[in-house]
Amino acid sequence: MSDGAQDPAGHGWPDASGRLDGNLHRLAIRVYYEDTDFSGVVYHANYLKFAERSRSDFLRLIGVHHTDLFDGDDPLAFAIHRMEMDFVKPARIDDLLEVRTRYVKASGARIEATQEIVCLVSAGGAMPEGEVLWRAQVYAACIDQAGRPRRLPAAVREAMAPLVAS
Amino acid sequence: MSDGAQDPAGHGWPDASGRLDGNLHRLAIRVYYEDTDFSGVVYHANYLKFAERSRSDFLRLIGVHHTDLFDGDDPLAFAIHRMEMDFVKPARIDDLLEVRTRYVKASGARIEATQEIVCLVSAGGAMPEGEVLWRAQVYAACIDQAGRPRRLPAAVREAMAPLVAS
Amino acid sequence: MSDGAQDPAGHGWPDASGRLDGNLHRLAIRVYYEDTDFSGVVYHANYLKFAERSRSDFLRLIGVHHTDLFDGDDPLAFAIHRMEMDFVKPARIDDLLEVRTRYVKASGARIEATQEIVCLVSAGGAMPEGEVLWRAQVYAACIDQAGRPRRLPAAVREAMAPLVAS
Amino acid sequence: MSDGAQDPAGHGWPDASGRLDGNLHRLAIRVYYEDTDFSGVVYHANYLKFAERSRSDFLRLIGVHHTDLFDGDDPLAFAIHRMEMDFVKPARIDDLLEVRTRYVKASGARIEATQEIVCLVSAGGAMPEGEVLWRAQVYAACIDQAGRPRRLPAAVREAMAPLVAS
Numbered sequence: 001m002s003d004g005a006q007d008p009a010g011h012g013w014p015d016a017s018g019r020l021d022g023n024l025h026r027l028a029i030r031v032y033y034e035d036t037d038f039s040g041v042v043y044h045a046n047y048l049k050f051a052e053r054s055r056s057d058f059l060r061l062i063g064v065h066h067t068d069l070f071d072g073d074d075p076l077a078f079a080i081h082r083m084e085m086d087f088v089k090p091a092r093i094d095d096l097l098e099v100r101t102r103y104v105k106a107s108g109a110r111i112e113a114t115q116e117i118v119c120l121v122s123a124g125g126a127m128p129e130g131e132v133l134w135r136a137q138v139y140a141a142c143i144d145q146a147g148r149p150r151r152l153p154a155a156v157r158e159a160m161a162p163l164v165a166s
Numbered sequence: 167m168s169d170g171a172q173d174p175a176g177h178g179w180p181d182a183s184g185r186l187d188g189n190l191h192r193l194a195i196r197v198y199y200e201d202t203d204f205s206g207v208v209y210h211a212n213y214l215k216f217a218e219r220s221r222s223d224f225l226r227l228i229g230v231h232h233t234d235l236f237d238g239d240d241p242l243a244f245a246i247h248r249m250e251m252d253f254v255k256p257a258r259i260d261d262l263l264e265v266r267t268r269y270v271k272a273s274g275a276r277i278e279a280t281q282e283i284v285c286l287v288s289a290g291g292a293m294p295e296g297e298v299l300w301r302a303q304v305y306a307a308c309i310d311q312a313g314r315p316r317r318l319p320a321a322v323r324e325a326m327a328p329l330v331a332s
Numbered sequence: 333m334s335d336g337a338q339d340p341a342g343h344g345w346p347d348a349s350g351r352l353d354g355n356l357h358r359l360a361i362r363v364y365y366e367d368t369d370f371s372g373v374v375y376h377a378n379y380l381k382f383a384e385r386s387r388s389d390f391l392r393l394i395g396v397h398h399t400d401l402f403d404g405d406d407p408l409a410f411a412i413h414r415m416e417m418d419f420v421k422p423a424r425i426d427d428l429l430e431v432r433t434r435y436v437k438a439s440g441a442r443i444e445a446t447q448e449i450v451c452l453v454s455a456g457g458a459m460p461e462g463e464v465l466w467r468a469q470v471y472a473a474c475i476d477q478a479g480r481p482r483r484l485p486a487a488v489r490e491a492m493a494p495l496v497a498s
Numbered sequence: 499m500s501d502g503a504q505d506p507a508g509h510g511w512p513d514a515s516g517r518l519d520g521n522l523h524r525l526a527i528r529v530y531y532e533d534t535d536f537s538g539v540v541y542h543a544n545y546l547k548f549a550e551r552s553r554s555d556f557l558r559l560i561g562v563h564h565t566d567l568f569d570g571d572d573p574l575a576f577a578i579h580r581m582e583m584d585f586v587k588p589a590r591i592d593d594l595l596e597v598r599t600r601y602v603k604a605s606g607a608r609i610e611a612t613q614e615i616v617c618l619v620s621a622g623g624a625m626p627e628g629e630v631l632w633r634a635q636v637y638a639a640c641i642d643q644a645g646r647p648r649r650l651p652a653a654v655r656e657a658m659a660p661l662v663a664s
Contacts, residue, residue, distance in 0.1 A: 011452045011461070013360035015347050016428055028345035032388055033398075034381045034541055038534035038591045039236065039243040040311070045218070045532065048211035049366045056364055060426070066365075067426045067455040070205065077205040084250045090313060093536045094392070094399050096348055120343045123399040129343070145206070147256060177618045177627070179526035181513050182594055194511035198554055199564075200375055200547045204368035204425045211366065215532045222530055226592070232531075233592045233621045259370045260558070260565050262514055286509045289565045295509070371568065371575040372643070377550070380543035402537065409537040416582045422645060477538070479588055 017057040018099075023163040025058035025101040028120070031091050041090035047134045048083070051115045054099035055138070062159040069142075069153070076150055078111065079143045085136035094123030097133065106160040109149035113138040183223040184265075189329040191224035191267040194286070197257050207256035213300045214249070217281045220265035221304070228325040235308075235319070242316055244277065245309045251302035260289030263299065272326040275315035279304040349389040350431075355495040357390035357433040360452070363423050373422035379466045380415070383447045386431035387470070394491040401474075401485070408482055410443065411475045417468035426455030429465065438492040441481035445470040515555040516597075521661040523556035523599040526618070529589050539588035545632045546581070549613045552597035553636070560657040567640075567651070574648055576609065577641045583634035592621030595631065604658040607647035611636040 018027030029050045037043040056066065069076040091097055098120050105112035117134040119127045127133075141149045142156075152160075184193030195216045203209040222232065235242040257263055264286050271278035283300040285293040293299075307315045308322075318326075350359030361382045369375040388398065401408040423429055430452050437444035449466040451459045459465075473481045474488075484492075516525030527548045535541040554564065567574040589595055596618050603610035615632040617625040625631075639647045640654075650658075 011428065013347060013428070013430075013452075015345060016360045016362055028348045030348055030385070030389070032381070032385050033535045033537070034384065034543065036536035037531045038232075038536070038538050039245075039531070040536050041245075041313075043532055044246045044249075045211045045214035048214065049364070052211070052366065053362070053364050056426075057362070065426055065455065066204075067424075070425075071456070079205075079207075079256065080210045080253050082250075082252050083210075084248075086248050087246050090245065092399075093402075094388075094397055096343065096345070120345075123397065124403070147207075177594065179513060179594070179596075179618075181511060182526045182528055194514045196514055196551070196555070198547070198551050199369045199371070200377065200550065202370035203365045204370070204372050205365070206370050209366055215530070218532065219528070219530050222592075223528070231592055231621065233590075236591075237622070258565075259568075260563055262509065262511070264511075286511075289563065290569070370564075371577075373577075373645075376578045376581075377543045377546035380546065384543070398536075411537075411539075411588065412542045412585050414582075414584050415542075416580075418580050419578050422577065479539075 017060050018054060020058070020061050023102055025054055025061070027054040027057055027099045029053070029097040029099055029117070031093055031095045031097065033093065036093050041092055044087055047085070047087065047117060050097065050099050050117055051101070051136060051138070054101040054115065055113055058101050058103065062163065064156050064159055075145050076142055076153070078140050079147070080138060080140050082139040083136055085134065087134055089119075089127065089131060089133045091117075091119065091133050092122070092124055095119060095127070096121035103160060103164050106152060106157060106164050109141045109143070109151055111140045111142070111152070111160075113140070183226050184220060186224070186227050189268055191220055191227070193220040193223055193265045195219070195263040195265055195283070197259055197261045197263065199259065202259050207258055210253055213251070213253065213283060216263065216265050216283055217267070217302060217304070220267040220281065221279055224267050224269065228329065230322050230325055241311050242308055242319070244306050245313070246304060246306050248305040249302055251300065253300055255285075255293065255297060255299045257283075257285065257299050258288070258290055261285060261293070262287040269326060269330050272318060272323060272330050275307045275309070275317055277306045277308070277318070277326075279306070349392050350386060352390070352393050355434055357386055357393070359386040359389055359431045361385070361429040361431060361449075363425055363427045363429065365425065368425050373424055376419055379417070379419065379449060382429065382431050382449055383433070383468060383470070386433040386447065387445055390433050390435065394495065396488050396491055407477050408474055408485070410472050411479070412470060412472045414471040415468055417466065419466055421451075421459065421463060421465045423449075423451065423465050424454070424456055427451060427459070428453035435492060435496050438484060438489060438496050441473045441475075441483055443472045443474070443484070443492075445472070515558050516552060518556070518559050521600055523552055523559070525552040525555055525597045527551070527595040527597055527615070529591055529593045529595065531591065534591050539590055542585055545583070545585065545615060548595065548597050548615055549599070549634060549636070552599040552613065553611055556599050556601065560661065562654050562657055573643050574640055574651070576638050577645070578636060578638050580637040581634055583632065585632055587617075587625065587629060587631045589615075589617065589631050590620070590622055593617060593625070594619035601658060601662050604650060604655060604662050607639045607641075607649055609638045609640070609650070609658075611638070
């Protein structure tokens with residue numbers, strides 16, 4: 001089911017970077033103590049962390065590494081400049097979630113992604129499988145150390161081109 | 167400059183809950199190690215934490231306490247259901263920021279807030295005072311333990327009524 | 333390589349709870365943006381989060397669920413009361429780590445664990461595979477809602493007995 | 499009670515870096531949603547964040563800035579290499595805490611601190627004022643970008659000398 005070849009450096013953990021199914025990236029996320037708050041559900045800002053993990057792993061699986069971009073004479077990084085998000089239903093401790101990411105734009109300095117987080121296994125049994133918990137539109141840019149937008153490196157553009165939804 | 171009477175329980179820390187200036191809540195936030203990431207700036211999801219602190223302290227200063235809402239026969243809490251936000255400029259380690267919050271709606275089960283985070287002191291000197299770093303529209307609801315929207319308690323509506331921007 | 337039967341609820345993600353090899357639990361952890369700080373390495377408190385994920389998943393794989401303990405007439409949870417830890421070497425962005433957990437005591441209200449975090453894949457190439465980055469002794473207790481220590485439920489004691497290192 | 503001169507850059511927030519009382523640093527910490535977990539109390543790793551804020555603010559008040567150390571030809575930062583800590587009692591949402599820090603060593607590359615977190619105001623009323631919630635011994639070192647220990651800069655040693663408890 002999983003393809004170890006997607007992450008040859010996974011060292012025995014074939015799913016460590018999630019999976020690419022066509023142009024859809026999927027990443028399993030377990031809800032731990034750290035993710036919840038006293039009201040019993042996942043703290044709202046933590047969905048953004050889950051989402052960022054999937055965006056990073058998507059890039060990793062197509063050969064784009066933060067380390068490569070950042071090390072070198074002209075350090076580059078990705079910076080979010082806008083997000084719009086709906087918190088539809090709450091996740092709870094021990095739930096198994098899946099983040100699903102599609103990149104919908106990668107041109108100039110800009111990357112856009114559409115993401116959702118669904119419930120795979122509801123520990124308390126309250127949530128049906130596949131229920132959408134969170135949805136977001138994410139607008140990011142490639143920036144240099146001074147924070148200026150920088151054209152995506154050619155290698156990044158080429159790696160992303162076939163995967164950008166159209 | 168600060169008014170201890172705003173937080174009589176502050177025990178010698180008059181600014182522990184920020185300050186209300188008319189209908190504007192202001193809260194100072196220092197950027198610590200925990201808030202930054204390897205790219206050198208504040209991790210994007212952490213602005214949401216800063217913003218939540220100000221929303222909570224605003225309510226605290228007008229006498230609305232999470233503890234009161236949550237304890238009792240019918241536990242209530244606030245849940246965000248939508249956020250739209252712009253990450254305008256990045257904050258960095260040691261910067262002193264200020265979160266500014268206005269509630270613009272409080273009726274039925276719904277609360278809406280307009281928030282921004284500005285730079286007060288740029289540790290590296292790169293950012294002028296008052297520069298806007300982050301802006302958001304926040305749509306929240308009062309919910310019960312089952313996650314159902316619940317009409318704001320009368321005491322909350324009454325406390326908020328004079329402060330909701332119009 | 334992985335055994336789906338260990339997490340029958342994994343729904344296609346056989347490693348979602350890590351793996352039990354005898355009495356050793358192993359969990360892969362990727363270092364994301366959220367885990368690092370401006371100095372370029374993993375923020376020190378985040379190793380505690382990684383460690384907690386492995387302790388929780390260890391219990392999950394032997395059938396002990398936070399949800400079961402916490403829901404019911406007498407809600408129980410695990411609380412750490414002491415930790416001693418050495419931060420040996422720093423992890424960096426994109427590194428693939430492995431948390432390794434052994435429970436060394438489970439009697440009365442008390443659970444003790446020995447944990448370490450090793451580097452599996454160093455993204456920057458600087459760290460040899462298997463290098464120990466962090467080590468800890470963790471002393472926890474089962475507590476009730478008032479924070480009082482409570483004898484481990486029989487089902488928990490029985491599930492842990494064969495796995496406690498001796 | 500507070501001395502604005504301690505943080506001349508505080509811009510109207512005199513307590514933004516806490517206060518030095520002799521060689522004791524005190525910092526007020528409010529417990530927010532983000533700090534708690536589903537069990538109703540502060541998540542254990544977050545006490546380390548609170549403690550780090552006080553260590554950083556202590557240094558800030560005596561003129562030692564992360565930014566100054568890190569920027570320049572030879573970037574330096576502080577890294578924790580060992581911590582021993584007791585989680586004595588749990589803090590809860592809306593509680594007002596105070597972190598208290600004493601540096602007990604600053605020589606060579608090494609800094610040691612003794613820290614505790616006490617409850618100032620218990621939102622639920624369950625905890626007496628001044629109750630100790632958390633205690634730690636913290637062993638840190640000044641390191642360079644390669645992670646090697648580096649002698650504390652003379653300016654840091656001199657600033658700390660009169661404050662190191664003896």
